[in-house]
Amino acid sequence: MAKAKLSMRDRYRLLTRDLDWEPTYVEPEKLYPHTRYEGIKIHDWDKWEDPFRLTVDSYSKYQAEKDKKLYAVIDGFAQGQGHLSLTDARYVNSLKLFLAGVTPLEYAAHRHFGYLARHLDGPGARFASLCQSIDELRHAQTEIHTISQYNKYYGGLHDFGKMHDRVWYLSVPKSFFDDGLSAGPFEFLTAISFSFEYLLTNLLFVPFMSGASFNGDLATMTFGFSAQSDESRHMTLGLEVIKFMLEQDEDNVPIIQDWVDKWFWRGYRVLGLVASMMDYMLPKKIMSWKEAFELYLEQQMLEGLFPDLEFYGIRPPRHVEQAITEKEYMSHQVYWTLYQFAFAANFNATVPEPAEMDWMSQAYPDTFDRYYRPLWERARSLQEQGKRFFFQGLPMLCQICQIPMAFTEPGDPTNIAVRTSQFRGERFNFCSDGCKWIFDREPEKYVQAWLPVHQIYQGNCGGTTIPEVLDWYGIQDGVDNGEYLTSPDKTNWDKWHTPSVVGGGA
Amino acid sequence: MTSEPRTRQVSVDLQDSEDTRALVEAIEEDNPDADLLRMPGLVRVQAPKEVVIRRETVEQRMGREWETHEFQMNIVSYSGHIADWDDDQIVIKWEH
Numbered sequence: 001m002a003k004a005k006l007s008m009r010d011r012y013r014l015l016t017r018d019l020d021w022e023p024t025y026v027e028p029e030k031l032y033p034h035t036r037y038e039g040i041k042i043h044d045w046d047k048w049e050d051p052f053r054l055t056v057d058s059y060s061k062y063q064a065e066k067d068k069k070l071y072a073v074i075d076g077f078a079q080g081q082g083h084l085s086l087t088d089a090r091y092v093n094s095l096k097l098f099l100a101g102v103t104p105l106e107y108a109a110h111r112h113f114g115y116l117a118r119h120l121d122g123p124g125a126r127f128a129s130l131c132q133s134i135d136e137l138r139h140a141q142t143e144i145h146t147i148s149q150y151n152k153y154y155g156g157l158h159d160f161g162k163m164h165d166r167v168w169y170l171s172v173p174k175s176f177f178d179d180g181l182s183a184g185p186f187e188f189l190t191a192i193s194f195s196f197e198y199l200l201t202n203l204l205f206v207p208f209m210s211g212a213s214f215n216g217d218l219a220t221m222t223f224g225f226s227a228q229s230d231e232s233r234h235m236t237l238g239l240e241v242i243k244f245m246l247e248q249d250e251d252n253v254p255i256i257q258d259w260v261d262k263w264f265w266r267g268y269r270v271l272g273l274v275a276s277m278m279d280y281m282l283p284k285k286i287m288s289w290k291e292a293f294e295l296y297l298e299q300q301m302l303e304g305l306f307p308d309l310e311f312y313g314i315r316p317p318r319h320v321e322q323a324i325t326e327k328e329y330m331s332h333q334v335y336w337t338l339y340q341f342a343f344a345a346n347f348n349a350t351v352p353e354p355a356e357m358d359w360m361s362q363a364y365p366d367t368f369d370r371y372y373r374p375l376w377e378r379a380r381s382l383q384e385q386g387k388r389f390f391f392q393g394l395p396m397l398c399q400i401c402q403i404p405m406a407f408t409e410p411g412d413p414t415n416i417a418v419r420t421s422q423f424r425g426e427r428f429n430f431c432s433d434g435c436k437w438i439f440d441r442e443p444e445k446y447v448q449a450w451l452p453v454h455q456i457y458q459g460n461c462g463g464t465t466i467p468e469v470l471d472w473y474g475i476q477d478g479v480d481n482g483e484y485l486t487s488p489d490k491t492n493w494d495k496w497h498t499p500s501v502v503g504g505g506a
Numbered sequence: 507m508t509s510e511p512r513t514r515q516v517s518v519d520l521q522d523s524e525d526t527r528a529l530v531e532a533i534e535e536d537n538p539d540a541d542l543l544r545m546p547g548l549v550r551v552q553a554p555k556e557v558v559i560r561r562e563t564v565e566q567r568m569g570r571e572w573e574t575h576e577f578q579m580n581i582v583s584y585s586g587h588i589a590d591w592d593d594d595q596i597v598i599k600w601e602h
Contacts, residue, residue: 008574008593051588058575065579202583206519206548209582213547221547225521228582236588286546300585304514304600308587311602 012053017046020123032121038184040256041249045122049240052233059131063138066226070142073222078149087215087283089493090484092154093347094281095147095220097273098208100160100346101173103143108177109192110136116185125244128237132193135230139223146223154489156346156481159474163346166461167473168452169273169338171402175449176270180263182445186245187259193238195263199305201231202296203271207278210286239305246312253313262441264317265434269401276335279360280352288363289331298324319434325410328364332372333413337406339379340391344466346475348484351380371413388483394453399428399446400435407431423447516586516598517552526580528567529559535567536560548582556599557586 006014023031035042076082086092113133120126151157164170180191196204209224242260245252275289287295306316335349342349352360357376360368382389395404409415419436421428423443430436439446455461462472470477479488518533520526526549533551534540540553551557564572574596590597 008591051591052578053591062575062578202585206545206583210546210548225547225582229521229578229580232581232584233578235584239587299515300517304516304585307514308600308602 008053011055011058012050015055015057016050016053016127017123028121032119034119034185035121038186038255040186040245040252042121042245043248045120045125047247048122048124048244050124050128051236051240054127054131054233059134063134063230066229067138067142070222070226071145074146074149074219077219082218083150083153084496085216085218089154089489090348090350091215091217091281091283092150092489093156093349093484094208094211094277095150095217096154096156096347097277097281098220099143099147099157100163100167100170101273102204103140103147104161104164105173105177106136106140106143108181110134110140112181112188112192116188119185125241128233128240132230132234132237135227135234139227139230142223142226146219149219153492155476155479155487156348160346162474166452167346167475168344169341169403171450171452172273173270175402176266179266179445189238189241190245190256190259191263191266193234194242195238195260196267197231197234198238198242199264199301200267200271200297201235202300203292204274205231206296207274207286207292211278211282214284214286215282242309243312246309246314250313257314258441260314261318262438265319265323265432265438266401268323269403269431269435272330272334272401272403275331276338279331279363280335280349280356285356285359288360290327290363293323293327318437319432322410322432322434326407328367329371329408329413332360332364332368333406333408334403336372336375337395337404340389341395341404343390343482344470344473344475346473346480348482348487348489350484351376351383367413383483383485388486390482394456396429397451397453398431398435399449399451400430400438402449402451403431405429405431513554514600515552515554516557516584516600517550518557518584518586518598519548519550519582520580521582522547522549523580525568529564529577529580532563532567533557533559536563556589556597558598559596561594 029036110133113129113136117126117130117133120129147157164174177192180188180196183191205224205228209221209228212218212220212224242256245256275293278286278289278292302316302320306314338345339349339351357368357373361373364372379389395406397404405416405418407417409417417432419430419433421430421436421439421443423439424447426447428439428443428447430439452461456464456469462468467477470481475481484490520529522544530542530549530551534542536558537551537553537556540551540557543550543552559574559577561572561574574591574593577596584598586598587601588596589599589601
């Protein structure tokens with residue numbers, strides 16, 4: 001006899017929440033020792049909401065289905081020489097950035113959500129963390145499997161884990177995430193679940209995935225959407241956790257406001273890499289960074305989310321005005337930096353094509369023709385004379401975001417911004433008021449930053465010459481790095497697209 | 507600030523797929539104010555104040571049984587707050 005099915009609500013209550021028990025011979029403070037020292041006060045963990053009402057059986061069922069769909073596409077991609085259908089080999093540079101910059105963060109998130117799945121006091125929060133931990137591992141694995149299809153044919157993808165730990169520009173995402181991992185559990189949730197996964201995630205994933213779709217990268221698009229279907233659950237966790245903390249005790253409000261301020265700026269600076277990817281690395285553009293910023297940050301977050309949070313006494317993040325001002329030029333300043341230092345990166349960079357520059361003139365009418373087109377035209381002319389410009393020497397880095405000090409004063413795109421603070425008799429440099437503010441709150445933490453340039457000068461990176469450092473990075477000089485137009489990727493791409501009656505391997 | 511508050515939009519981004527076509531039709535039927543925006547690989551449904559996805563309407567459009575959990579297979583992103591997700595409907599709106 002078929003029994004009536006339990007409702008979602010009842011299943012969730014019985015299979016997720018009801019499996020918890022009260023400790024009787026250990027104090028709760030001893031069982032969950034990490035949830036008090038940050039000053040966040042939680043009175044009733046039962047008030048935690050999970051709108052997805054996840055249970056282990058439904059979670060496994062849908063995740064398995066997602067994986068089956070994805071691997072069917074990856075097989076088809078590999079068997080059909082899918083990489084040859086890209087718009088251009090230049091597109092693969094955005095995958096090199098993604099694999100070395102983002103995939104290791106997914107793995108770090110997997111580990112840290114595993115820790116939260118043990119250490120949060122409430123069963124609802126623990127189970128949501130457990131699911132996210134498994135999701136993040138799935139993301140890391142599917143990204144590696146997908147992009148390994150490209151590793152067979154293109155440079156720069158072979159040792160992304162090591163590169164993430166060592167290469168100068170990858171210290172930007174790495175130090176961001178390490179900052180979150182080394183914070184307490186509630187700050188981590190605000191940093192990663194709320195700020196990164198809710199506030200900023202669309203600015204990271206949608207450009208990559210829509211960019212993949214538009215540039216003929218079926219495999220990346222599919223893993224992206226597969227991951228992103230989990231991401232909406234992560235967004236929900238981020239929003240729920242912040243509302244939960246705000247509703248539990250009014251004393252939590254100022255602590256959370258500080259974290260929102262800090263983690264908005266930290267995350268936003270990391271997205272400088274995404275901005276330059278969108279505007280420069282995609283041969284076919286989906287939208288400009290400026291448009292994406294207006295849609296996802298200004299419209300959805302500042303006009304949508306923050307009026308909701310105002311109810312709890314939370315105001316929009318500190319320094320968001322500067323981010324709004326910078327939407328006119330951030331991508332150009334970051335890519336100009338990447339172009340000059342591409343000799344030490346696992347990707348190739350090049351001057352944008354004339355048609356791309358025309359697109360930029362339209363997308364950035366107030367800044368591109370005035371400030372950046374002349375730079376690129378100068379770079380192109382040098383390149384045509386056989387004098388491709390690379391910066392000689394190592395740049396000064398911001399102590400917080402670790403991006404070379406190339407950002408300008410807000411609203412003044414010709415004047416490089418420098419902020420400094422003194423601490424224990426030493427001077428520290430920052431690219432912006434936002435980064436300086438973060439340092440001044442917790443200088444003891446940030447004086448410990450692993451700054452790639454300092455480390456090279458201290459002799460901790462294989463040596464003090466460029467070939468020694470590249471070797472230590474795992475970058476093969478002349479294969480993985482430097483100018484795109486003279487790269488093996490470009491040569492191979494042209495060869496593969498020359499009509500030939502004879503088949504054969506790469 | 508003294509300006510009139512604008513009507514806040516909520517939205518949901520879905521993968522542009524075979525299943526999504528039926529879903530989008532159902533959402534359009536239940537949310538007459540919704541706008542569609544197509545991006546490469548994506549469909550965004552956007553509406554003032556709230557978006558509701560009803561199981562019955564989706565099942566009619568798909569011609570098969572559909573549980574609301576299955577919405578996880580199609581969703582890419584959203585903007586708003588998931589106010590309700592039970593056996594019969596999913597409601598996305600701003601709370602305050």
